[in-house]
């Protein structure tokens with residue numbers, strides 16, 4: 001059976017997912033929904049037999065879709081998920097779940113009531129290095145973790161606006177928070193400080209923080225700091241370092257470095273994490289077996305809570321405790 005998949009959005013990541021999907025056996029991208037008919041038609045024309053729609057209702061009314069990918073910015077969520085939940089259509093939604101704190105909880109309750117298959121684009125979990133890190137950490141004692149996402153602020157219309165993107169910690173560094181949760185443990189306390197003023201001077205449209213440092217307590221007794229900045233023009237880096245009684249484990253985009261007293265060993269990712277993520281989701285749709293999905297909506301919601309708590313702590317100066 002060929003799976004028919006719809007895509008919402010026509011931006012950078014819609015393009016990445018749609019082309020990856022169209023290369024999978026037994027999968028067809030058949031419908032594209034965008035904020036304008038012209039954008040939808042233009043994007044749809046790059047696939048055989050795909051049709052463009054200017055709104056999701058028309059797309060869903062037009063014919064049966066087995067799954068939908070939601071690839072819209074953080075502010076453009078809620079309506080799409082709601083329509084898919086009502087029609088029992090499984091979806092993969094890109095991180096973060098929202099720029100708002102409350103919306104994902106309302107959606108999660110409806111998803112759980114229907115036991116709908118969902119997946120969230122936390123692709124770091126599907127890296128070979130994440131598997132290797134899990135294996136190495138299994139018999140090591142972790143004391144602390146140090147995460148970072150140091151880079152520049154993407155341009156465009158929404159990323160630099162706090163109310164549209166949620167800011168860097170919610171939009172981007174969320175990957176590192178999620179990796180910390182996946183490899184080390186659940187977060188119970190969050191304290192954050194942010195700095196601002198540099199980006200806003202360069203770009204009068206920008207109102208996101210320049211940098212942040214977030215201190216985290218985990219339920220297993222370990223501690224972490226995750227810092228980020230979006231104002232550096234050079235020296236980009238991101239990753240998670242885990243400090244244990246065996247040494248230091250450095251996990252980055254490309255792989256992992258394991259530093260112990262005996263040796264320093266590097267592992268390079270071989271597989272494409274986005275493809276692994278897609279295959280896990282497609283397998284779940286075909287078989288009902290969700291065990292290969294590493295981040296579903298419920299799990300991603302916990303990551304969302306941590307990043308939202310960081311924003312709240314930075315604005316109130318208080319420590320935020322999570323249940």
Ligand SMILES: NC(=O)c1ccc[n+]([C@@H]2O[C@H](COP(=O)([O-])OP(=O)(O)OC[C@H]3O[C@@H](n4cnc5c(N)ncnc54)[C@H](O)[C@@H]3O)[C@@H](O)[C@H]2O)c1
Pocket residue numbers: 008009010011012013014033034035071072073074076094095096121122123156171
């Ligand atoms: N997992 C990853 O590695 C990764 C990488 C990049 C982006 N992302 C995530 O993907 C999401 C999209 O990012 P992007 O870089 O593709 O952004 P983008 O700005 O390139 O594209 C966003 C798309 O959403 C569409 N859109 C906005 N509002 C809409 C609405 N109301 N209805 C229909 N379409 C609407 C825009 O027209 C555009 O086509 C973001 O949440 C981002 O964080 C994830």
